[in-house]
Amino acid sequence: MKRRIPMSFVLFVLLVIYCFSCSAFYLPGLAPVSFCVEKDIPDCQTEIQLFVNRLDSVESVLPYEYDVFDFCKDQKEIRPSENLGQVLFGERIESSPYKFTFKQDKKCNKVCTKTYKKENKEDVSKLDFLKMGMQLNYQHHWIIDNMPVTWCYDVEDGQKYCNPGFPIGCLVTADGRAKDACVINSEFNKKNTYYVFNHVDIKITYHNGEKDAWRGARLVAATLEPKSIKQTDKDNPNCDSTTPMEVPGVFDSEVSIVYTYSVTFEENTSIKWASRWDYILVSMPHTNIQWFSIMNSLVIVLFLSGMVAMIMLRTLHKDIARYNQVDQEDLIKLPSTRNKSSVNYEDAQEESGWKQVHGDVFRPPRKGMLLSVFLGQGTQIFIMTFITLFLACLGFLSPANRGALMTCAVVLWVLLGTPAGYVSARLYKTFGGEKWKTNVLLTALLCPGIVFADFFLMNLILWVEGSSAAIPFGTLVAILALWFGISVPLTFIGAYFGFKKPAIEQPVRTNQIPRQIPEQSFFTKPIPGIIMGGILPFGCIFIQLFFILNSIWSHQMYYMFGFLFLVFIILLITCSEATILLCYFHLCAEDYHWWWRSFLTSGFTAVYLFIYAVHYFFSKLQIIGAASTILYFGYTMIMVLIFFLFTGTIGFFACFWFVNKIYSVVKVD
Incomplete structure (x- = not known):
C-alpha cells in the first residue's frame, strides 16, 4: 500500500520553488552584468534596457503603474519576474521604450508624441489623470541594470541630494504659487498652468574592466535631469529650446506633448561596481x-x-x-x-511583602487561553524579526535586492508556526486549561485573521482606486494557501508536542484560598x-x-x-x-x-x-x-x-x- 504525501509537505516544496524561481531574474548585488561595444561576445551585452517601476507620491498613499498614466509605452512589453515581497509592496516593473546602446551617445532622440483633443472624452480623461499626477507630485522610478536612475540636485548647505525618482511635472497654482519642482525654473511662472517634464538628459557612468580581470564594462551610476521643453516641430525636435511645455489648467485647445531624451556615457574607474549604491545612500538627507x-x-x-x-x-x-x-x-x-x-522575620516581611504572596503568585490568570494565544503569536513574530534583521545585517536583504525583506519575513512567519503552537499549548496547560482544540485554533487563526482582514479591507480600497499596490486575487489565494496549508499544520504540530509535555513546574505551591490584595497606591495600580x-x-x-x-x-x-x-x-x-x-x-x-x-x-x-x-x-x-x-x-x-x-x-x-x-x-x- 502506497503512503500518501502530506499536503503541507507539497505546499512547502512549492513555496521554496516559488521563492527561488521568483528571485532568479533579480539577484541584485550578486550577479554583475558586463557591457561591450562589440556584439556576439559571450557574457557581454550591448543593449541597455531601461525599466520603469510604479509611480508614487508623498501626498498620496496610492501608487499607480506606469501604464495607468498616458506615457510612451514599449511595443514589446517585458515584465520581469517579481518575488512575493515586490508584489506585496506593490512594485510593478516593466520595460520602457527608452533603449540605449552601450557607449553610443544620443542627442534629443524622440520617443513618442501624445496628442489630446478637447472633443475626445478619452483624451480629456487621460489628460485630467496626468494633471492629477502633477498636482500631487507623482514621481517616476526608473531602473537601469537594477540600479535606480537618480535625479541629483543641490540642497541647503551646498550638499547634493540624489533622489531615486523624479516628478512627472509640476504646477503653478491660480494664485501664482509655484509648487514642488516648479521652483527650480523661473520660466515656470504662468498661473493655473501645469508643466510636464517631457525631456530627460541621462548620463550613464561605467567602470571599464580592461585593467581588471573581467571583460567589458560595468555600470556604476545612472543620473538624469528632467526638463520641460515645448517642441514646435514634432518630427525634428530641438532640445536646446528654453520654452517650457505648458498644459493649461483649463482644457480649451488641443495639447501635444513630445517626449524626448538625450543619453551620454562617461567612464569612471574610481567607482567600484560593489559600491555603486554609495553615492545614493551618502546623499540621503539628515544622514x-x-x-x-x-x-x-x-x-x-x-x-x-x-x-x-x-x-x-x-x-x-x-x-x-x-x-x-x-x-x-x-x-x-x-x-x-x-x-x-519571629518578630524580626515578620518585620522583614512587612518591609518587603513580595514573599507574603508566594502562595498566590502562580495562581492561573483570568483569560489564560487568550494570554497563551497572544504569547504564542508573539514568539512567532519575535523569532521572525530576529532572523530577518540578522540576515539584513549580513547584507542579504539590502535595498538592491528588491522585495527580499518582505519575502524573507513572510516565509519565516509561515515556517515558524511550530514554536507558536508549542509555546501557546505549553503555557495554556500550565494555566490549567483543558480546551486544547480551541487553544490551537485561536493560536493559528486569531491574530493572523485580524491582520488578514485589515489587509483585505485595505486591498479593497486599492482595488477600487485602481492602484498598483492592490494585491492580485491569485496572490491573495496563494497567501491563504501558505497560511492554511503550511502555517496552520505546523501550529498543530507544535501544539501537539506542547500538550504532550508536562506543565511547567512551579517553585512554590498555590494556596486554595486567594489572598486578599491590600489597598494599592496610585503608582502600583494596574493602569x-x-x-x-x-x-x-x-x-x-x-x-x-x-x-x-x-x-x-x-x-x-x-x-x-x-x-x-x-x-x-x-x-x-x-x-x-x-x-x-x-x-x-x-x-x-x-x-x-x-x-x-x-x-x-x-x-x-x-x-x-x-x-x-x-x-x-x-x-x-x-x-x-x-x-x-x-x-x-x-x-x-x-x-x-x-x-x-x-x-x-x-x-x-x-x-x-x-x-x-x-x-x-x-x-x-
Whole structure:
C-alpha cells in the first residue's frame, strides 16, 4: 500500500520553488552584468534596457503603474519576474521604450508624441489623470541594470541630494504659487498652468574592466535631469529650446506633448561596481543627524538600562540575603528565643511583602487561553524579526535586492508556526486549561485573521482606486494557501508536542484560598503602572521609528540595518528590565496579578507607537484624500498589533523568568 504525501509537505516544496524561481531574474548585488561595444561576445551585452517601476507620491498613499498614466509605452512589453515581497509592496516593473546602446551617445532622440483633443472624452480623461499626477507630485522610478536612475540636485548647505525618482511635472497654482519642482525654473511662472517634464538628459557612468580581470564594462551610476521643453516641430525636435511645455489648467485647445531624451556615457574607474549604491545612500538627507541621534539614544538607553539593572540586583540581593539570614537564625536559636526571631522575620516581611504572596503568585490568570494565544503569536513574530534583521545585517536583504525583506519575513512567519503552537499549548496547560482544540485554533487563526482582514479591507480600497499596490486575487489565494496549508499544520504540530509535555513546574505551591490584595497606591495600580512601563522602551526606538516611517511613507531608502539590529537588542533589554522592575514593585505591594500586567506593561509601547504615528501623519506628511488617510491608519494598525504582540511577549517571559527565579531561590516553606 502506497503512503500518501502530506499536503503541507507539497505546499512547502512549492513555496521554496516559488521563492527561488521568483528571485532568479533579480539577484541584485550578486550577479554583475558586463557591457561591450562589440556584439556576439559571450557574457557581454550591448543593449541597455531601461525599466520603469510604479509611480508614487508623498501626498498620496496610492501608487499607480506606469501604464495607468498616458506615457510612451514599449511595443514589446517585458515584465520581469517579481518575488512575493515586490508584489506585496506593490512594485510593478516593466520595460520602457527608452533603449540605449552601450557607449553610443544620443542627442534629443524622440520617443513618442501624445496628442489630446478637447472633443475626445478619452483624451480629456487621460489628460485630467496626468494633471492629477502633477498636482500631487507623482514621481517616476526608473531602473537601469537594477540600479535606480537618480535625479541629483543641490540642497541647503551646498550638499547634493540624489533622489531615486523624479516628478512627472509640476504646477503653478491660480494664485501664482509655484509648487514642488516648479521652483527650480523661473520660466515656470504662468498661473493655473501645469508643466510636464517631457525631456530627460541621462548620463550613464561605467567602470571599464580592461585593467581588471573581467571583460567589458560595468555600470556604476545612472543620473538624469528632467526638463520641460515645448517642441514646435514634432518630427525634428530641438532640445536646446528654453520654452517650457505648458498644459493649461483649463482644457480649451488641443495639447501635444513630445517626449524626448538625450543619453551620454562617461567612464569612471574610481567607482567600484560593489559600491555603486554609495553615492545614493551618502546623499540621503539628515544622514549625519541620524547617526548622531542614534548614538545619543543608545547611550541614554544603555545608561538607563544599567541603572535599572543595578537597582534590581542590589535591592533583590538585599531582600534575599535578609530573608535567608532570618530563616537560618530561626533554626539555630533555642525555643525560648525563637519568638524574638519571629518578630524580626515578620518585620522583614512587612518591609518587603513580595514573599507574603508566594502562595498566590502562580495562581492561573483570568483569560489564560487568550494570554497563551497572544504569547504564542508573539514568539512567532519575535523569532521572525530576529532572523530577518540578522540576515539584513549580513547584507542579504539590502535595498538592491528588491522585495527580499518582505519575502524573507513572510516565509519565516509561515515556517515558524511550530514554536507558536508549542509555546501557546505549553503555557495554556500550565494555566490549567483543558480546551486544547480551541487553544490551537485561536493560536493559528486569531491574530493572523485580524491582520488578514485589515489587509483585505485595505486591498479593497486599492482595488477600487485602481492602484498598483492592490494585491492580485491569485496572490491573495496563494497567501491563504501558505497560511492554511503550511502555517496552520505546523501550529498543530507544535501544539501537539506542547500538550504532550508536562506543565511547567512551579517553585512554590498555590494556596486554595486567594489572598486578599491590600489597598494599592496610585503608582502600583494596574493602569498607571502599565502606562509608565511603555515609556522607556519607546524612548529607545522613536528615533529609528522616524526614519522607518520616512522610508515607508516618504519613499526614502532605509539601509542602516546594523543600527536597527542594535536598537532591536536594546529594545529587548529595556522591555525586560522595565517589566521586571514594575513587576517587583507591585509584588512588594502584595499584588500577585502579574501575568497580564507583565504582558501589557511592555506591550503598551505599541500604544505610544500609534500616538507617534498619528503625530507623524499630521506634522510630517502631506497626505490628502479620504482613501489615503484610511490606508495610512489601516496599515498602521497592522504595525501596532504586531508590535504589541512582540513587545508584550518579551516583557512576559522576562517577568516569568524573574518570578520563577526569586521564588525558587528564597526559602518560602
